[in-house]
Amino acid sequence: MAKYKYHILICGGTGCRASESDQIHKQFDIILEEKSLEEDIQVIQTGCFGFCEKGPIVKIMPDNTFYTQVKPSDCLEIIEEHIIKGRSVNRLLYEDPETKEHVEDSKHMGFYKKQLRVALRNCGFINPEDINEYIANDGYLALANVLEQKNPMAVIETLKKSGLRGRGGGGFPTGLKWEFAAKNKGEQKYVVCNADEGDPGAFMDRSILEGDPHTVIEAMVINGYAIGSTMGLIYIRAEYPLAIERLKIALDQALEYGFLGDNILGSGFSFNIEIKYGAGAFVCGEETALIQSMEGNRGEPTFKPPFPAESGYKGQPTNVNNVETYANIPVILNKGWEWFSSIGTEKSKGTKVFALAGKVNNVGLIEVPMGTTLREIIFEIGGGIKDGKEFKAVQTGGPSGGCLTQSHLDTAIDYDNLLASGSMMGSGGMIVMDEDDCMVAIAKFYLEFTVEESCGKCTPCRIGNLRLHEILEKICAGNGTREDLDHLRNLSNVIKDASLCGLGQTSPNPVLSTIDNFWDEYLAHVDDKKCPAGVCRELKRYEILPDACVGCTVCARNCPVNCIDGERKQVHFINQDLCIKCGACYDKCKFNAIIIK
């Protein structure tokens, strides 16, 4: 085998590929061939590094040099300077936003310092399309050990002791779930991987499948062996073409190597995996709705009990776990439950992946030990709020979660603390908001999503959420009353209590948590007819400051409804009755003479 001096790792996640990372790969190959360096240097496409803000990412090993925002035209310089002359290309290095210094390697970047990558251990490290790299990094070792020991109950026992809880949102203990499925009898039990990631802004499951598909396959086979199932199904949304492609390659390779199919690793145990495609309905992330959808029915949840562990897919005992949960399992079995349970808080063990989005400097995918505080995530890993603005709130748990404020910044994040603060873990979406975000509008945004995604089976969710959305629209338009605020609260509680599945039971959370934490803002909308953040269009009022206006006429010429009057070199005025609040004048004024009230 050729002995390479350097490995060039290129991020092949969906985000970086959208910014031409596959072109970068091709470019490197061409240059290396031209310079006859292909024997010395290997170019590898990996999964997501997580630092999507600064993609495409190129990492040079063994130097650990981390290049950001690389363009295909930069490849020649990287080869000539870094590889041939041994000098790093400074302009492509990450610049610390505070010290303004270039950071050479990823170990010294604030973004990575606090992270502990367990579920994402192979993302950005191995080539997801090469099973050999997975094997070289302890891949399928856990499965081989499990099959060698021939003790399925011991696997379940280990998981129970590890304290692993479902990463899809519910936080149900995984070991217990497996135990139920193992105890129930059935002709053909099923193992289902829930890859129907629906939270807006969350993309950890996609990144794991794109960056390390074999870990999910390995964990599913272990799952099958532990509960006595020979058939696995991966329910993945069809909008994830790259994840599906890599998953298919991985399944073929696993079959070829004997990790899937008949008589796995000579143990006599057989297991197969099939991919099922979802059409991208949020409710299908709920396990009973997911099973309905897999059976070819409408994706609607059913009553629990019976739980899927008793009667799931085709009426058989079925175990459903989320992608991230599966990604933890091979490591737990390899390193032992003691190791895993030493990470995290008392009731939440291990790490959690969060998709950090919104108004933070370092948008991306991060993994931290449970118990890390919001402050550490937002200000140390996330690098603080964009453009030096003030932090206002962070939304966790997607449309089912709630908003947390300044006062929650030092709360240690785990399943229970988040619930106690009126939010939830969810699948790990984390959207940061600054002073320019209106909390009423945010609640409205999430409700819009829920109204769209409600399956319509039960009345409180189908109609209740629509009414909630209407009231919020009314408030944002400046027509809200104090009575509406009472209605919001009452209706929210009814929807929570009376809905059938998790979608309805949690959909009013964004409303309730913003009412609790930002009551003043609701009052400002209702009583003063003002939007303090200046977001709600109907409540905005553009005015021209007479002292600052020089009469350049730019605003009047750009106004689409001709509602600005004024002579040349004279102060201009906005006719408020005609103004549609489009903000064109505000954007065009070079003298900062137009203000939003």
Place this chain on the structure above:
Amino acid sequence: MEKIKSLADLKKRQESLKSKIDLRDRANDPESHIQVKVSMSTCGIASGAKHTMEILIQEFNRHKIDAIVTQTGCMGFCFAEPTIEVRKPGSEPIIFGYVNEEKAIEIIEKYVLNDILVEGIIPANYQSIDNK
């Protein structure tokens, strides 16, 4: 591809594949490995630093030592090229000058393996910012 038939078989396969990623593996944890930097400036290259680097990589492999061999810019000892800096885990880095093929082998066999210092050490006259 022949199917893998047992745990022992998998371990054997893993062993033979290790070299695919060990370069990356070591780089994730540089402090616990021997790190060698080869000065690769114009003068270094002209004096044969490339060959020295190849020899180092080859010898480390032959002795099955997990080492990180990287190239770096000019260290300033142009009179003593090729120069290399060797840092063993837990000890101060040592700079060796005039490292040709023979010297490279000697450094690995004496200093790296047996902690015996060899001729050609250049006293370090700089601090690197990492150490501050």
